[in-house]
Each structure stands twice: as C-alpha cells, then as structure tokens.
Amino acid sequence: MFKKLLLATTVLAAASTAAMADIKVGILHSLSGTMAISETTLKDTMLMLIEQQNAKGGLLGEKLVPVVVDPASDWPLFAEKARELLTVHKVDVIFGNWTSVSRKSVLPVIEELNGLLFYPVQYEGEESSKNVFYTGAAPNQQAIPATDYLLDELGVKKFALLGTDYVYPRTTNKILNQYLLDKGIAKEDIFVNYTPFGHSDWSKIVADVVALGADGKKVGVISTINGDANIGFYKELAAAGISADDIPVIAFSVGEEELSGLDTSNLVGHLAAWNYFQSAESDANDEFIKAWKAKMGEKRVTNDPMEAHYIGFNMWVNAATAAGSTDVDKVRAAMYGQKFPNLTGGTAEMLVNHHLSKPVLIGEIQADGQFDITSQTKEVPGDAWTDFLPESAVLMSDWKNKGCGMYNTKTNTCVQIKSNY
Numbered sequence: 001m002f003k004k005l006l007l008a009t010t011v012l013a014a015a016s017t018a019a020m021a022d023i024k025v026g027i028l029h030s031l032s033g034t035m036a037i038s039e040t041t042l043k044d045t046m047l048m049l050i051e052q053q054n055a056k057g058g059l060l061g062e063k064l065v066p067v068v069v070d071p072a073s074d075w076p077l078f079a080e081k082a083r084e085l086l087t088v089h090k091v092d093v094i095f096g097n098w099t100s101v102s103r104k105s106v107l108p109v110i111e112e113l114n115g116l117l118f119y120p121v122q123y124e125g126e127e128s129s130k131n132v133f134y135t136g137a138a139p140n141q142q143a144i145p146a147t148d149y150l151l152d153e154l155g156v157k158k159f160a161l162l163g164t165d166y167v168y169p170r171t172t173n174k175i176l177n178q179y180l181l182d183k184g185i186a187k188e189d190i191f192v193n194y195t196p197f198g199h200s201d202w203s204k205i206v207a208d209v210v211a212l213g214a215d216g217k218k219v220g221v222i223s224t225i226n227g228d229a230n231i232g233f234y235k236e237l238a239a240a241g242i243s244a245d246d247i248p249v250i251a252f253s254v255g256e257e258e259l260s261g262l263d264t265s266n267l268v269g270h271l272a273a274w275n276y277f278q279s280a281e282s283d284a285n286d287e288f289i290k291a292w293k294a295k296m297g298e299k300r301v302t303n304d305p306m307e308a309h310y311i312g313f314n315m316w317v318n319a320a321t322a323a324g325s326t327d328v329d330k331v332r333a334a335m336y337g338q339k340f341p342n343l344t345g346g347t348a349e350m351l352v353n354h355h356l357s358k359p360v361l362i363g364e365i366q367a368d369g370q371f372d373i374t375s376q377t378k379e380v381p382g383d384a385w386t387d388f389l390p391e392s393a394v395l396m397s398d399w400k401n402k403g404c405g406m407y408n409t410k411t412n413t414c415v416q417i418k419s420n421y
Contacts, residue, residue, distance in 0.1 A: 023062045023326055025050055026069070026085035028096025028106070028117075033073025034198045034227040038305075039098050041257050042120065043068060045306045046095050048295050049313045059317055060324065067091055071102065073197070073227075078102040082109045082117075092326040093118065093316055095309055099226060100124055100168035107132070116328045118316065120308035122252055122274070124171035128384040128397035128405030131328075133335060134355045135312040136305065137275050138382040143172050145360040146250045146273035147179060147222065149375060154248055156220035158189040160209045162233075165194035169224035172252070176222060179388045189217070199229045202236035209247060210240065223251040230254050234267055244269030250362070255303035259369040267365045274304035275344075275358040277371040282345040301369070311348045311356065314340050336400045346379050353397035353405075355382025 027046045029039035050064045058064055067089045071078040078097065085091045086109070094110070095118045097103045103119055110117050110131045122137040150156040159180055163169025173192055180190055191212050193205055213219035225233055230253070237249070243266075250271040256278050259267075278289060278301055288310065292302055319334035320326045338350045342358070349357045357379040363371025384405070385395040397405045404414035 023059055024065045024067050024089055024091040026067050026082075026089065026091035026094035026096065028069060028071060028078065028081055028085065028094050030073040030098065030102075031068075031070040034229070035073040035098050037228045037261065038226075038253075038257060041300075041303070042096075042098070042305055042309060044296060045292075045309050046313070048292065049310065051295075052291070053313075053317060059320060060326070075099070075101045075105045079105040079109050082106045082115070083113070086110070086113045086115045092116075093328075093331075095120070095313065097121070098305070099166060100171075101166040103132075104167060114328050116316075116331065118309070118312040120305045120312060122304075124168045124175070125384055125386055126171055126392060128353055128355075128399075130332065130354070130399050130403075130405060132354060133312060133315075133350065134382065134384075135308040137358060137360075138355055138384065139172060139175050139386055140383045141275060141358050141360055141380050142252055142273050143176055143222075144179060144388075145377070145380075146252070146271075146362065147176055149271070149273070149362050150220040150222070150248065150250060151183060153375075154220060155218055156248070157185070157217040158191075158212050158219045159185065160191045160193070160212060160219060160221045161224070162193050162195075162205065162209075162221055163224035164199075164226040164229060165196055166226075168226070169194060172224055173222075175386050175388050182388065195225070195229065197227055197229065200232040202233050206233075206236045206240050206242070210242070213247065219247050221247060221249040223249055224253060225251070226253045230258055231262060234262060234270075237270075238263075238266035244271070244364075255305075256301035256369060256371070257303045259365065260299075260301055262369070264365055264369045265367050268367050270365045271374075272363050272365070272371060274361055274363070276302075276304045276307040276342070277361055277363045277373055278302045279363070279370050279373060280344040280361070282343060284341050284345075285343040288343055307343050308356075311340050311342060315348075315350055332399070344376070348379065351381055352400040353382070353384045354399060355384055355397075357381045 029043045030036050050066050069081040071081045093116045098121050100123050117132045120135050122142045125138045161173045315338040319331045323330040323334040335350050339347050342348045360377045362375040363373050384397040385392040387393050394410045396407050408415050
C-alpha cells in the first residue's frame with residue numbers, strides 16, 4: 001500500500017499519507033507547460049530517491065512522504081505552490097524549480113517562511129540565499145569553461161549568444177559578453193538574441209547566425225535556450241544544413257532528456273556543457289542508471305539535473321541525520337562540508353556559499369542521443385559571485401563564518417544589493 005502511495009504524483013495522493021509519516025518532502029516541478037519536457041523527469045527522480053530512502057528505513061525513524069505540486073511553467077504560480085507546500089502541507093524541505101525566473105519567484109516565499117530549497121539546475125549565479133542550496137552549476141562551472149572550449153579547442157572567433165528571454169540567459173550572457181571582450185573578441189563579433197519561452201520560428205535567427213560568419217571567421221553558438229524551444233532550434237539548424245563542423249553549438253540546457261524527443265542524426269558533433277552525462281563511466285553511475293531504468297523503463301535516460309537532485313537529496317538526508325532533526329536551521333548548519341560521491345567518479349562537497357564543488361564536462365552529441373565526453377575536469381568549487389563583472393568581483397558568500405551571502409571584501413561589510421539583471 002505504501003509503495004503505491006509513493007508512486008503518486010498528485011498532492012491529493014501524497015497528502016492522504018500524512019498520517020503515516022511526519023517527514024514531508026515537497027516536489028516543486030512543472031508537470032505541464034513549456035518546461036514539462038525537462039521538469040517531469042526531476043519529479044520522477046525525486047519519487048525514486050524517496051522510495052529508495054524509505055527502503056533503507058526512512059529518515060530519523062520516519063517514512064518520507066512526497067508532496068507533489070504542479071506549478072505548470074507559470075512563474076507566479078511557483079510562489080503560490082511553494083507557499084502551499086510550506087503552510088498547508090508543512091513540508092520539511094523542497095526540491096524543485098528549473099528556470100531562474102521560477103526560482104526568483106519562490107525566493108521571497110521561502111525566505112519569509114524559512115523554508116529550505118534544493119535547486120538542481122545550472123544558473124546565472126549572482127545570488128546566495130541562506131534558504132537555498134544550489135546543487136546545479138554556477139557560471140564558473142559551466143558557462144566559462146564552455147566558452148574557453150570554443151575559444152581554445154575549436155578556434156571560434158565570433159560568437160552568437162542565443163537565449164530564452166529571462167533572467168538566466170540575460171545574466172549569463174552579460175557575464176560571457178564581458179568575458180569575451182576581456183579575451184579580445186571584438187564587440188561587433190558578438191551577436192546576442194533572445195526569444196520567448198516556446199519560440200518556434202527560428203529561420204531568421206539561424207540565418208543571422210550564418211551571416212555572422214560571412215567573412216570566413218569561425219562562428220560558434222552558446223545556447224541558453226530553455227524548454228521545448230530547443231526542438232525548433234535544432235530542427236532549423238538541420239534544415240539549414242548546418243553541421244557542427246560549420247557552426248558548433250554548445251548548449252547549457254540541452255541534455256539527454258531533451259534529445260530523447262529529437263532525431264539527433266543531424267546534430268552529431270554539437271556540444272553541451274554539464275557536470276554529468278549518462279555516458280560517464282563509474283560504478284555509482286552504472287548503479288544509478290540501472291535503478292532508473294528498472295523503475296521507469298529502458299527508454300528513459302538520465303541527465304545532469306537528476307544527478308544534482310541525487311547529490312542534494314542524499315546530502316540533506318545525511319545532514320538531517322547528523323543534526324538529529326529536519327529543522328531548517330539545524331540542517332543548514334549540518335550541510336556545510338557535507339560530502340557525497342557524485343556519479344562521475346569524484347566527490348561533491350557543499351561549500352559555505354551554498355554551492356557544490358563539481359566537475360565540468362563537455363560532451364558531443366551522438367546519433368543515439370547520448371554524449372561522447374570530450375573533456376572533464378576535477379571538482380571545481382562553485383562561485384556565487386562572478387569574477388568577471390566588477391560589481392560582483394568584490395563580493396563573496398559565506399553563510400557559515402560570516403552569516404552573509406553578499407559580503408563586500410573591500411569594505412568588509414555584509415550588504416544587500418539590488419540586482420541589475
């Protein structure tokens with residue numbers, strides 16, 4: 001009976017088990033709308049992790065109960081659903097969000113109510129909340145190394161920065177634009193374009209990218225396109241006959257799950273930068289993939305944000321165990337220095353800035369929708385505040401020793417700054 005309840009994907013089903021356990025895990029991922037293509041898998045991941053933990057005896061002598069809500073790719077609704085999880089369902093922790101705009105929507109709610117959010121997706125940085133543990137990549141763990149790969153390994157001289165129109169692509173591209181200028185790339189050799197969520201007509205944008213290389217200089221695309229808009233983008237590339245040899249694309253939001261819905265035969269050689277690929281070789285990854293496919297079917301793939309939830313969930317379990325409580329303040333204190341094996345063969349560590357140390361991987365798309373890993377680093381500490389914008393370079397985050405997410409190292413003061421992004 002309890003196993004069936006764990007598989008429930010509605011609030012009603014999860015709430016009906018409330019009497020069976022005291023520890024509730026909120027799952028805040030879009031199950032409908034433009035982001036469902038990416039987020040539904042993360043809901044499924046959390047249900048599997050909770051089921052596995054309960055099979056081990058639960059947590060602190062209690063069973064874990066998932067409480068699943070659907071914010072439906074509606075950014076204001078994320079805030080409402082977060083409030084519902086914390087005030088109505090009284091969850092002990094929340095795992096959720098994908099887009100930065102949804103996280104920004106949730107942030108005031110969890111800070112007001114002292115909730116705890118584990119955020120599993122690469123993001124733009126320039127943020128550090130005491131109520132969020134950022135288990136996805138910061139820019140120095142994805143965007144900057146990816147740009148270096150295009151510059152150093154592929155000899156790209158001109159850059160098209162293509163993104164969905166919201167905070168993550170705009171802030172990431174602001175950082176990358178400055179980084180490229182610092183690297184000697186001319187301003188006129190950087191093309192920036194934003195499109196709305198769900199954008200489908202890519203013909204003119206692809207034509208503009210092609211035109212950028214009319215002088216013979218090699219063009220590369222850095223893609224912060226999110227959600228199902230990627231389907232149209234890659235289809236247009238294929239229709240235009242553009243190969244990775246012609247114009248390589250390196251994506252930050254395209255992984256195995258997104259590619260599983262595409263004909264990837266014409267995308268071979270295009271790139272993605274993540275901290276995990278299913279093709280990573282390790283015993284831990286083999287075990288994770290085996291468990292996932294046994295639960296979800298052979299056709300279901302794994303991806304980077306799944307690994308981030310895997311690491312974050314297990315660190316939360318270990319921190320709560322060490323604290324002897326799921327109380328947010330006690331768990332937060334116990335999170336610093338938590339280590340857990342990642343799926344690529346190394347060890348992730350939670351830093352005092354609420355970011356993980358993570359390896360950086362570059363992968364080439366293969367015909368089967370998997371990635372051939374062409375580059376992998378050792379664990380890189382996540383940086384909440386980029387070194388490549390003057391206003392951020394003086395900031396650091398240290399919640400353990402300074403109790404501050406925005407500490408100005410020049411003035412030696414803890415400050416609250418307004419975002420300009």
